[in-house]
Amino acid sequence: QYVQMETGRNVFLLSATPFTNKPIEYFSILSLIGKKQLEKMGFNAVNNFFGMFFEMEAKPEFKANGDYEMVNRIRRIKNFRQWRQLLGALVDFRLEDPSIRRPEKIEKNYHIPPNELTMEFFARAQEIFSDKDQKAAALVAIDQFSKIAVSPYASKYSGGIAPKDYKRFVEDSPKILTMIRMVEQNKKDRPEAGQIIYGEVGQEFFPMIKDYLVHVSGYKPSEVALITGTTPPSSKPEMIDDIQDKFNKGEV
Secondary structure, eight states: OHHHHHTTSSOOOOOOOOOOSOHHHHHHHHHHHHHHHHHHTTOOSHHHHHHHHEEEEEEEEEOTTSOEEEEEEEEEESSHHHHHHHHHHHOOOOOOOTTSOOOOOOOOOOOOOOOHHHHHHHHHHHGGGGOTTSTTHHHHHHHHHHHHHHOGGGSTTSOOOOGGGHHHHHHTOHHHHHHHHHHHHHHHHOTTOOOOOOOSSOGGGHHHHHHHHHHTSOOOGGGOOOOOTTSOTTTHHHHHHHHHHHHHTTOO
């Protein structure tokens, strides 16, 4: 509300967040920085804004729990000339400044061959595409492919694996095993350097990865810390601060 009241009085917002395919985000940011301009154009309600500029379509998308739901997404932008004028009046898009000196970027591509278990599950996931009874078959198949690529034990075709079998879990998961070997090599090359492993799929297996790093790779338990979405919100800020402090000191 404060920003909206001050709009037009040399108030600027800086953001590195790109627009996604969600029309509500367009309206939210434009109404934040140009509420009066939108009202003058007759866009007092979000539905008027959508109807003027966006043609929508319903698409299935996966939720965090693995289920899918139908959500509205932009199919195309209508009245494109007016749309560009509106954006240009309120938003100044800037690309990366080529004059800024940055460290040399070195990219390495790793080919990780699948094992027999991964290939078996990939073949079963491929069959989903031809399953006429499966709703949103393409999305369901892609979801399974992404999980299998991380670990065959993350897919619905796996019978599960016990936490005590962390060694089998890692060594039967080509991508995770490759990651572990890179972590081990980095530790040999630069023992003082910290390392961050990020993953969105298979968070339930993070404790098993930690057990492998401790019991097989030779890390001390205190040198490996986990932050996941299952961490209680009440303790997360303090825990994250503690882990970050120890990471910066080279203890984690």
